[in-house]
Amino acid sequence: MRIPDAVRTVVDTAPFAHLTTLNADGGPQITVVWVDIEGDEFVIGHMGERRKTRNVRHDPRVALSMLATTMSPMGLREYVVVYGRARVTEGGAVPLLQKLARRYLGPNVDFPPPQFREQPGFITRITPERFGGVGVWNPPKR
Amino acid sequence: MRIPDAVRTVVDTAPFAHLTTLNADGGPQITVVWVDIEGDEFVIGHMGERRKTRNVRHDPRVALSMLATTMSPMGLREYVVVYGRARVTEGGAVPLLQKLARRYLGPNVDFPPPQFREQPGFITRITPERFGGVGVWNPPKR
Numbered sequence: 131m132r133i134p135d136a137v138r139t140v141v142d143t144a145p146f147a148h149l150t151t152l153n154a155d156g157g158p159q160i161t162v163v164w165v166d167i168e169g170d171e172f173v174i175g176h177m178g179e180r181r182k183t184r185n186v187r188h189d190p191r192v193a194l195s196m197l198a199t200t201m202s203p204m205g206l207r208e209y210v211v212v213y214g215r216a217r218v219t220e221g222g223a224v225p226l227l228q229k230l231a232r233r234y235l236g237p238n239v240d241f242p243p244p245q246f247r248e249q250p251g252f253i254t255r256i257t258p259e260r261f262g263g264v265g266v267w268n269p270p271k272r
Numbered sequence: 273m274r275i276p277d278a279v280r281t282v283v284d285t286a287p288f289a290h291l292t293t294l295n296a297d298g299g300p301q302i303t304v305v306w307v308d309i310e311g312d313e314f315v316i317g318h319m320g321e322r323r324k325t326r327n328v329r330h331d332p333r334v335a336l337s338m339l340a341t342t343m344s345p346m347g348l349r350e351y352v353v354v355y356g357r358a359r360v361t362e363g364g365a366v367p368l369l370q371k372l373a374r375r376y377l378g379p380n381v382d383f384p385p386p387q388f389r390e391q392p393g394f395i396t397r398i399t400p401e402r403f404g405g406v407g408v409w410n411p412p413k414r
Contacts, residue, residue: 157333159335193301262301
């Protein structure tokens with residue numbers, strides 16, 4: 131599905147995103163990640179295999195939650211939850227992390243460190259199926 | 273298990289907490305909540321039944337993730353993930369929400385609104401079993 135413009139705006143503010151994956155026993159696992167959008171997928175870069183990538187290969191169902199900078203009409207903080215399915219692809223992690231490091235850490239930051247820059251790394255790609263949270267991306271049910 | 277002092281300090285900073293529960297089909301559900309500590313439980317107040325309370329009654333496994341205000345030695349933002357089991361008790365939601373509204377929204381805020389103040393509401397109580405994330409509450413494995 132298309133990612134709404136209002137969600138793209140939230141991602142542009144460099145929110146720390148809480149990624150839930152499912153362990154082999156079905157229990158939840160959470161990692162805080164930097165996030166970007168490519169086309170209509172949410173993308174997360176990492177240099178090595180992680181619990182989250184093993185989890186995604188076992189069960190692709192994930193949820194990604196991030197605060198917006200805006201307030202709801204009731205005065206509560208808005209936030210986006212992305213529900214979808216993830217897959218892990220190899221390669222491309224260095225340019226993604228470099229781009230995101232400048233957005234999240236500062237305009238002159240070099241990341242990842244030189245010793246990692248020759249590795250392909252991995253990208254976790256999330257195809258959204260539904261948007262939750264509080265904001266225009268999740269209109270109240272009538 | 274005991275809640276470490278460093279985790280109590282994070283909760284005192286009024287972090288928005290991302291609560292993952294499990295839907296009936298095993299998929300993840302996330303809600304952003306205010307959180308407090310009572311004894312060695314994390315507590316979340318709500319006036320009515322919610323998807324999260326139905327989920328917890330079906331499968332008590334939850335994860336609760338919140339950003340700290342501190343940075344790791346590597347220069348990355350620290351965060352706490354609480355893994356544990358939740359139960360829902362009736363009553364006590366109004367004083368809990370009133371206390372948290374003043375911490376999260378401002379020292380003079382009255383919450384919940386008057387029409388809700390005669391209801392008992394519910395408290396979701398999380399008994400921690402393990403702490404994850406980045407910080408002294410989750411020392412690196414050797």
